[in-house]
Amino acid sequence: MPYSAHHLETAPDREDVDQRKGAAVLEFGTAWCGHCQRAQPLIEQALRDQAQIEHIKVEDGPGRPLGRSYKVKLWPTLIFLQDGQEVARAVRPQTAQELDDALAHLTA
Template identity: 60%
Template sequence: MPFSTVYSSDAPSREEVDAWQEPAVLEFGTNWCGYCQAAQPAIAQAFAGHESVRHVKVEDGKGRPLGRSFAVKLWPTLIFLDQGREVARLVRPADPGAITDALTLVDRPHL
């Protein structure tokens, strides 16, 4: 799956996210957020080699139900999902290694 580069205002519902079977990362933030922009090189670097992981950038803010359902407080927040369940969370990540470590929790063969 291609790496997403723009936060989308068209977010899936929590029910849709919970039903995902493939490995996924929800990235909450906004296109104008300085912290979000600064984190993009590390996030892109970590995602190289993890093309099977669904990456969904969700525009977050007041009244946005998906971010509220995950109790997102700061941007960017990356939520790593294995079969729709949260297995890791990183807030304002700057280290590609930490992101890669979290990706390996979801990007593995399921037996």
Template identity: 55%
Template structure:
């Protein structure tokens, strides 16, 4: 299980990405984040089988963190699915891998 990191792309970079990007906002000490981590990891592992080009960033969030604020993140974890720079889906505090998979399906990928 990888840790959330303070290193995050700038919003302009995210908006310019082509393909699929997943932004996962939270903190390493967040109980909700730790509880959701196995569900998120399972869903993304399955998704990577058919979409190995997937970019995934685990971004440490908090007051004054510009990327999270630009996406109006309020609760952790928040997982945002982006296709070609545009948000297509998000899931907040997922309690199952299926919740994450359902959000990923909104990307309309082959």
């Protein structure tokens, strides 16, 4: 499942994420966040041809346990996971190269 344009209504539990098999990208942010909006074209471009990587777009905010468990402080934050384990992170990506470098940890 490549790029997802919409945030999940309900975020998965951390335990479910930790047990996930394969490659995934957790994206934390909100629809109204200016930094998130500016990053969307980069994120979409990076994930467009990555059908083997699941994109999980999670709405974050105070009291949201999944984001707190990953110590997310700025949006967007993308956590790159392989078999439930973090292998890379991109915080407020500004260039396609930042995302390509992080994706390289998943596609190697």
